[in-house]
Amino acid sequence: MTPTLDQLNDASAVRAGVWLTGLYEHSPWITDAALAQRPFRSLAEFKHAMVRIVHEAGREPQLALIRAHPELAGKAMATGSLTAESGSEQSKAGLTSCTPQELARIQQLNADYSAKFGFPFVLAVRGPRGNGLAKQEIMDTFERRLSNPADFELDECLRNIHRIAELRLNDRMGLTPALGNQVWDWQEELGQYSDPGYAEKGQLTVTYLTDAHRSAAALIAQTMRDSGFDEIGMDAVGNVVGRYKAAAPGAKTLMTGSHYDTVRNGGKYDGRLGIFVPIACVAELKRQSKRLPFDFEVIAFAEEEGQRYKATFLGSGALIGQFNPAWLDQKDADGVSMREAMQHAGLPATLEAIAALQRQPADYLGFVEVHIEQGPVLNTLGIPLGVVTSINGGVRYLCEVSGMASHAGTTPMNARRDAAVAVAELALYVEKRAARDGDSVGTIGMLQVPGGSINVVPGRCHFSLDLRAPVDPQRDALVTDVLAELQAICKRRGLGFTAEEAMRAAAAPSAPAWQQRWERAVDSLGVPLYRMPSGAGHDAMKLHEVMPQAMLFVRGQNAGISHNPLESTTSDDIDLAVRAFLHLLDGLDA
Numbered sequence: 001m002t003p004t005l006d007q008l009n010d011a012s013a014v015r016a017g018v019w020l021t022g023l024y025e026h027s028p029w030i031t032d033a034a035l036a037q038r039p040f041r042s043l044a045e046f047k048h049a050m051v052r053i054v055h056e057a058g059r060e061p062q063l064a065l066i067r068a069h070p071e072l073a074g075k076a077m078a079t080g081s082l083t084a085e086s087g088s089e090q091s092k093a094g095l096t097s098c099t100p101q102e103l104a105r106i107q108q109l110n111a112d113y114s115a116k117f118g119f120p121f122v123l124a125v126r127g128p129r130g131n132g133l134a135k136q137e138i139m140d141t142f143e144r145r146l147s148n149p150a151d152f153e154l155d156e157c158l159r160n161i162h163r164i165a166e167l168r169l170n171d172r173m174g175l176t177p178a179l180g181n182q183v184w185d186w187q188e189e190l191g192q193y194s195d196p197g198y199a200e201k202g203q204l205t206v207t208y209l210t211d212a213h214r215s216a217a218a219l220i221a222q223t224m225r226d227s228g229f230d231e232i233g234m235d236a237v238g239n240v241v242g243r244y245k246a247a248a249p250g251a252k253t254l255m256t257g258s259h260y261d262t263v264r265n266g267g268k269y270d271g272r273l274g275i276f277v278p279i280a281c282v283a284e285l286k287r288q289s290k291r292l293p294f295d296f297e298v299i300a301f302a303e304e305e306g307q308r309y310k311a312t313f314l315g316s317g318a319l320i321g322q323f324n325p326a327w328l329d330q331k332d333a334d335g336v337s338m339r340e341a342m343q344h345a346g347l348p349a350t351l352e353a354i355a356a357l358q359r360q361p362a363d364y365l366g367f368v369e370v371h372i373e374q375g376p377v378l379n380t381l382g383i384p385l386g387v388v389t390s391i392n393g394g395v396r397y398l399c400e401v402s403g404m405a406s407h408a409g410t411t412p413m414n415a416r417r418d419a420a421v422a423v424a425e426l427a428l429y430v431e432k433r434a435a436r437d438g439d440s441v442g443t444i445g446m447l448q449v450p451g452g453s454i455n456v457v458p459g460r461c462h463f464s465l466d467l468r469a470p471v472d473p474q475r476d477a478l479v480t481d482v483l484a485e486l487q488a489i490c491k492r493r494g495l496g497f498t499a500e501e502a503m504r505a506a507a508a509p510s511a512p513a514w515q516q517r518w519e520r521a522v523d524s525l526g527v528p529l530y531r532m533p534s535g536a537g538h539d540a541m542k543l544h545e546v547m548p549q550a551m552l553f554v555r556g557q558n559a560g561i562s563h564n565p566l567e568s569t570t571s572d573d574i575d576l577a578v579r580a581f582l583h584l585l586d587g588l589d590a
Contacts, residue, residue, distance in 0.1 A: 002174040008046075009039040019172060022085045023050075023165045026068040029061075030054060030165075043173060044384065044576060045526030051162050051382035059154075066119045066157045072138065073098055073106045074120075085168055093125040094135050102135060109142045116146065117153055124163035128557060128570040129184050130170070130177075152559075155380070162382060166572060179284065180575025183276045186223055190216055190260070190276075191268045203265040203565065207308035209238060209341040216260050220275060220300045227279050228286030229298070236353040237318045238302030238345060244282045247291035254588065255359075255367045255547075257299035258539055259315060263307060267567020269372040271539075273554060273574070275300045277370045280578045281585060293589055294365060301539050308332050308341075316539035320546045321358040325351055359546070366514055367543035368584065369551045370577055372569055374536050374562035378555035383530050384573040385580060387518045388551035390470035391534045391541050392441070393507030395479050397465040399486070402496040405459030419461035420449055422489050429485045430465070433478065439533050440469040440478050465499070470533040471507050508541045511548030518552050521583040525576055536562075552580060 003011070003019050011019070013035055020031040033053045040046040054062060070076035070086055073095040082090065090096060098106065113121045123141060127133040133141075145153060170176070191204055193212040198205035206212050217240050224232045224242035231243040240260075243253075258274025278298045285292070301315030311327045328339040328349065342349035373379075378386050403417035427444045434442035446464040467482060469475035483499060490497045515531075523529055532553065540549045554577045557568040 002172070005040065005043060005046075005173070008173070020169070022083055023168050023172070024065065024068075024161065025070075025083060025086065025164075027065050030065075040526065042526030043169065043175060047162075047166055047169065048382065048384075048528055050165065054158060054162070055382065062154070062158060063119060065161060066122060066154070069120055069122045069157075069161070071110045071114075071120045072123065072125070072142075073103060074110055089125050089164070092132050093138060095125070095138070098135065102139070105139060106142070109139065109146070113142070113146055117150055119154070119157065121145070122157040122160045122164075124160045124167065126164075126167050128163075128568050129181065130167055130571060156559075159379065159382070163570065166570075170572070177572045177575030179280050179578040180571035180573070182283070183273070183280050183574045183578065184571040186276045186279070187268050187272055190219055190272060193219070198265060204262055204268060205264045205266065205307075206260065206262045207264075207305075208261055208303045208311075208314070208338075209345045209347075210308070213238070213261060213302070214345055217300070217302070220260060220279075223276070223279055224282075224298070227283035229279075229282055234347075235318075235357050236348055236350075237315055237323070237357065238342075238347060239315050239318070239357075240300040240302075242279070242282070242298045244285065244292070244296040244298075246295045247293060251294045252365050253295040253297050253363055254365045254585075255297045255299065255543065256369060257297075257301060258369055258371060259301040259304035261303050261305050261307065263305050263563045265565060266563050267372075267561075267565060269556070269567050269569055270374065270562050271301075271304060271371070273372050273569070273577075274370040277574065277577050277581055281581050284578070284582060285585075292585055296585070304539055309338050311338070313537075313539065313542050316542040318354055318357045319359050320542055321355070322542070323351070323354050361546045364547050365588070366511060366548040366550075367540060368514060368518070368549065368581075369538060369540045370581060371534075371538055371551060371553060372556050372562060372567065373553040373560050374556065376556075376560040377532060378530070378553060379557065379560045381530065383528050384555045384576050385522050385525075385527050386530045386532045386553035386555075387510075387515060387522060388534050388553055389510055389515065389531050391508040391536075391538055391544070391551070392468040392470055393472045393475045394466060394468040394503070394505050394537075395475060395501065396467075396503040397499045398502050399463050399465060399497065399499045401461045401463075401486075401490060403459050403493070404457075406457045408455045408457055411457055416457050417459070417494050418457050419495060420447075420452075420458040422493050422495055423447060423461045423463050425489050426482070426486055429489075430467075430482055433481055433485070434467070437469065437474060437478065440467070440474060441535055442467045442478065442482065464502075468535060469507065471509060475507065505537065505541070508544035508549065510550040514548050514550030517584050517587065518550055518580070520587065521580040522552075524583045525579060527576060527580075552577065 016035050024030045030050050034049045037049050076082045193215045195205045195210050195212045220240045221232050229242040230245045256278045259271035303314040306312035309330050331337050339349045401419040401422050403419040430442035434440040443466040444463050448462045449458040467478050543549050555573050558566040
């Protein structure tokens with residue numbers, strides 16, 4: 001039988017245990033401990049309870065859990081001793097029908113992995129969509145993870161074990177994350193468009209107003225039509241704008257959305273998740289013949305990344321009256337001006353048309369945005385959703401320390417004026433000082449010795465500083481301390497320095513009322529409530545300047561990597577995000 005959540009909550013421990021047999025490979029202690037915590041409000045809450053039990057068990061039980069899993073295409077498969085669940089999963093992934101060459105390669109990977117880590121490689125071969133990974137994807141993942149540090153790889157195995165258990169639990173309970181699957185499929189379809197030079201390599205790159213960008217816009221617009229939007233159009237900067245009208249005319253509007261351009265060789269979810277999640281909400285509202293007491297405006301912003309032209313946040317900035325007229329004459333690497341690109345795309349390319357896009361804040365309730373986290377926090381914690389408290393403010397500097405170049409062999413250590421060592425000392429200070437705040441971050445991402453030589457003490461060192469914090473006073477205190485330390489280091493070492501500010505962006509704290517709405521939405525799903533700042537910039541930063549805003553993060557896979565082809569999330573986590581958004585919409589009065 002397929003039990004309901006209520007039946008699972010009410011059943012005896014023995015009966016419930018029978019229903020859940022095999023959820024974790026040869027490890028019933030996990031489900032037994034979780035069942036002792038009943039009742040659960042949702043399957044998501046039950047899933048996280050099991051994650052927490054494994055996390056709190058300690059390393060030895062965790063290692064035993066990993067070692068309870070069979071190798072992929074290994075001895076257990078050859079002898080027919082796989083559990084029914086593992087056998088089905090490996091069969092559906094095609095691992096029972098490998099060519100001799102594929103089998104030899106996987107067996108070698110198994111041997112190399114076991115020799116390095118001392119436990120078997122574990123991968124949720126059904127993948128983030130639940131419909132299975134291709135054999136080549138499996139082998140590529142195997143090879144990539146062989147280079148991971150041992151402690152990280154152990155945790156990665158546990159994360160995959162929880163994903164395996166999640167999919168098995170879905171099967172047992174008859175749960176299909178239909179809304180998440182739909183968004184997943186839309187993302188895959190949109191990912192087919194990529195700029196020349198990248199498409200041929202299977203890489204995703206979509207920059208402002210290229211043919212791939214225009215094709216992506218057309219697909220988003222069509223998806224809006226298919227989902228039941230009342231109005232769909234493209235504005236003067238290439239934003240795709242869809243509107244689901246209120247139950248009665250004259251209502252205010254809630255705005256949402258994100259960007260559909262990408263970095264070069266980027267991922268499928270950065271920005272785009274925040275377009276398709278609300279589209280899925282509209283499709284569900286339309287299916288239910290339900291109207292909201294406010295207009296719902298979903299905007300796919302044409303540009304956020306600043307890849308083709310130096311015009312970051314062009315799409316969202318135009319809506320608040322921030323479009324630099326000089327941008328129209330800016331040229332890309334091929335000598336094509338933005339004005340020419342706009343005209344080629346059928347846009348008016350006039351300042352008058354762009355200025356007309358500016359929204360009146362009084363007409364809006366606020367702006368909310370869903371975004372993949374772009375970091376490892378939720379992935380590490382095993383939590384699917386995070387509520388954003390603030391988008392970090394940041395300051396960037398381009399710096400130089402100047403000392404004296406001298407012979408590496410003849411200059412005594414106490415007589416050196418080494419510019420690079422000074423910057424190295426500063427880097428250690430930045431690490432320590434940012435950590436002191438708990439949620440500040442500091443990075444020296446570029447460090448160069450111009451004309452450096454292996455046998456010369458560095459006389460100059462160029463470097464960058466990137467300092468961020470959730471609120472501006474905290475950011476400014478970090479900046480003050482770091483620059484003071486730079487000055488002190490250089491004075492002590494007899495060096496000179498320059499620090500040129502290259503960028504300053506204000507923090508964007510979430511509006512308390514909107515943050516609380518996201519919190520109530522997450523709590524309604526039985527998902528642990530986790531609050532966190534955003535270290536990356538988002539379109540919400542621009543809208544924050546004129547209206548209240550708040551964001552919801554969705555857990556990323558592969559250590560939360562972003563701006564990278566490995567960027568991913570699961571259809572189960574997407575499904576939770578859609579349902580959280582629907583809850584927010586349902587609980588909001590105009």
